[in-house]
Amino acid sequence: MGVVCVFPYIIPEGKSGLQVVDCLQKQVELLGAVKAGTFCVDCETYQSNFSNTTTPQRLVHILHNSEQPATCFAIVDTGNCLVADSQFDILMQRLKGFYQQRKGFKIESKGQRYEYGDFLIKIGSVLLASSFKGILLEVEYYPCAYLGDCWNLMKELIQSVMGNVLETPPAFLKQKFNSEYGPSDTIQQYLEHFNGFRKAASANQAR
Amino acid sequence: MRSKRRILSQFFIVSNFSMMKIEHEYSSITWPNVLDNFALLSGQLNSLSRLLKSEKIPPLKNYVLLPLALSPDKDLDLEKLTEGRLMIFNHEVVPVYLRTKPEPEVEEKFTELTCRVGISAHDNPQSYMVYSQGKAIKTENMLVEDATVTRKQLNTLNKITSNILDIINSARDEWESEANQKSAQPQTSSMADTNSLIQAITVGKGLKQPTPRRSENSHQNNNNVNSQQQSQKAPQSATISKAPSTIKTNIKAGSANHPYQRS
């Protein structure tokens, strides 16, 4: 497990998502990266339906990452991230009476994986309830465990492929700079972005 | 008849031969050889006994002998047959030689004596001495001796019987104690304990802190929890999405006053 940076790629005006993904893939291949299968990160959200005076309304996000296929990440909206076996899904089903899945909230990012030296580049298209919402890029550098050490290195790679997309590191990553990076950090980055996409989608709908 | 004779002669030959061998060639004879001979011998013995058992050969068991003719004359053949012991086969010798039972007087005496011996077993030998005065002393003494022998045997028998009885009794005691133990075995597990343990781990009976009934002060309790929750949230909101290690310290911080309140 190395360090991971997840960031959205803003689709330029007048281009379809598919075009941009194709373009990005070409660029990455040009760099010398080789295809290494596909990946998928998905997220489902459960909402508490019991009005217990002790607990306010809660959201629990359940995420899976194909990089850790036997693991299930559960994040409460307070930010607490539980790393558990994939059987945690079954436990969530046992809580049907208390937590119910929010309809139309399933969001996922899937796409192609590329390996380039010790880097892993993933180009994922975000699908909210199966409709395309945007592009999420993930860059992982395996050998290092501290983001602070290799941020410049990663930035150089990202910029060499995608242009000046990340001048400053995302806020979430900035606070993680000097602590050892773990799989749950990746998931939390994804969740942050997923929540952003959802908000945008609902805002769009409202408009 | 013939087969019997044959077998007998074979048997004697073999046994003689092996005996001779054992006696004279013990230094050179080999063990397998000895065993071979022995097997041969035992085979012979087997067939011999089988032959004797079978009903075909009654003559070996008994002969009926009838004096057909008595004569006062000297019988040369008889003399030759008996190697000079019996010369005349007349009415005087026949009852003696062909008798199968003792004389009536002897028989009578014999039964009398056996009767007495039977009695004497229960009597004191001294009194018996007195009782049997006037009779032939020798017989008496023999009787007394017999009596003591009988007594001795009786005593030993009694002893043996009582020993056996003891053994049986002790064995029975053992069995019974074992059986008792077996009946005491259920004490290795107790149903009450099983139930209490299962209750404890399934519903927490006996494990919950002695708190008042929930319905009575659920409100107060809830308030308590609420405040607890808030106090717990306060540090957490600050450390949202931190590494697990910081959360651990959170637990520790909360342990000063137990954070997991029972609802």
Next chain:
Amino acid sequence: MAHATHESLSSVVSCPPMTSLSRCLRFRSSTAVNIGLKFYLLILSLSPSLFLSLSFSLSPSLSFSLSLSPILSLSVSPSPSLSLSLSPSLSFSPSLSTSLSLSPPLSPSLSLVLSLFLPLSPLSLSPSLPLSPLPLSVSLSPSLFLSLSFSLSLFFSLSSPITFSLSLPLSLSYNMADADNLENIAEAVKLTQKIRASISKTYSGLSDGFHNSLGNEKQCLSELQKSLLVINNDFNALEKFGNLLNPIDRSTNSFNLSLDPVVDKTPLYSQLLQTHKWTSKTLDFSNQAFYILSQSPLHRSVYIGASAKRLRRQSPTSHTVSANHLDMCLTNWDRSFADMSFSIVRPLGNCGVVQVTVGRAMTVLIILRGLIIEWVRVKGCTENFLTDEGKINVWSKSKYQVFQMVTDHASAAMLHFYSPVIPDVAVKSFLTWLQKYSTLFSAPCLKCGHYLQGGLPPTWRDFRTGEPYHEVCRG
């Protein structure tokens, strides 16, 4: 008379032990097994008057003699010492001192005969001889059974044609000695087996262990002592027998070897030949190798002619540094290199495997022989050096290209910094160089100014300055 006796004696002596006569008259002593002595004794005495007298000695305790004369006579004597046969009477002589004396006056020939026999077996003359008026004796020597038997025919006593005959030809006595030796060897072998048995018993007893021996330690000890005593006794007995054994003529051994008829079973010669071939081949190769190596300029040791002496003095010290010294060095380094941490394991005795963590960037495994670096392997901090069984794994490479590259550089640096004369300085300078890698991911290349070059950070550190360069950028 004396002449005649002599003649008879010589005829017996010249007779080989396995004549047909002696073969048919061989008896196996029934007590032989018990006393461990098997001997056949045939005493053949021939009187000039052609009367044959045979005396058989079955065992030390029983002997009987038979004389074939006009009247056959048999004499059995249970005495341990002597037997005499007097025909036609049967005679017993229970012991030496009370030997029966039914003797005619000693004839002059007797003394002559005796004097003749004395040199033959001086040891075996029985002390009873002077006591007994009869000129006969049987004696036991410690290892051989020599029997002197004088048979006297009474028939001729009147005319005093007393003949004495000594049997036991010399060749027979030699054979007996040999048989005796064999006996001893057999006994010794038996005793050796006994010792083996008792020793293995002791060991098995020990190997069974003293389970639950809290209470009976004393008993266990006494048992052990007992078994040791048994071994000791057996050993003493064996030693005794060993002393009895005649030395085997060694000079004949090789001779026997060559005579071994089963050539197929002892392919000694071909094996020897093969071994010789291989040895000479090995010698050839090693010479070749030495020649090539001595020409090769690659030396890890200082080989400058004059310093050869110093080398001999120095090199042992640098690779046989005591563990304590190495530990001291480690604590020293730990103090002097702030962002490096050291830990050492010694999986194989003195050779230390030092794991160095360089900053947050990487972990380095260094195998030290004394203070000489033998092997360097670089891996990431998250990778581990342990095999599945928890043993240290030196051989596995890092999964990541960066560290594979750094491993190569570190191996080169290990050779670069090598110095057997001042090993601690060498290691220290190597570590100083290694320390520069703490900025592996965070420092840009000094030449091109970029972080990445072909997907790799600057993996090269200058040996002197420690400045970061890409593999392709270093001058």
Next chain:
Amino acid sequence: MEGSVSIHRHTAAPFHEYLLQGSVVDNSCDVLLNRLRGLCDNAENDYESFHDHELVFALRSSTAQNNHNQQVYFRVRHSLKAPNAPWHLRYVGQAEVGDKTRHTLVRTYVDVSTSDNVVTFLNEMGFRLDYEYVIKGYFFHKGRMKVTVSKIFRMLQPNNVENLEPLSLSYLVELTVVAPAGQELIQDDMKNFAEQLKPLVQLEKIDHRRITMM
């Protein structure tokens, strides 16, 4: 809303736990352990011991629309001997006694190993600690069967796993097999195994509903 069909990637059928329970008094525990050691696998090794802390959390709802008092219990367990071992979050269903043809209790069983922040996580989800105890004992396995012989300790002070008091003078003995649903044959094996321990421990299917009502 076309994606309303929730597709779980990990929809393995929940496991069933087949269970027989009994107890043994402290004095006979050693006898039982020896016997188990002989009966179970790895007889040559010493039996393995465990020392765990189990916390039982309950999620209760007292909502108006749900008149019946719904509740779910989750059990959190972690080893006190190996602090680095993952924590376990278990869900154990109501044990079904079934009919005579069934030799064991059956209950649904989900065991998930988690990171060590599971307690905070459950609290944030609305779970409350119902009770907790320390369990200490030995476990054996024979094939798929697992036997635990354990002592339950009451915790005298909340959250203090040092200050303990044994709950009873007996050891709880449990014979369990966790298997996918539908593997009923394992019950026969369990019954046979329980027979072998018979005079010492009566391993039976004990109706939890009945004894909790007592």
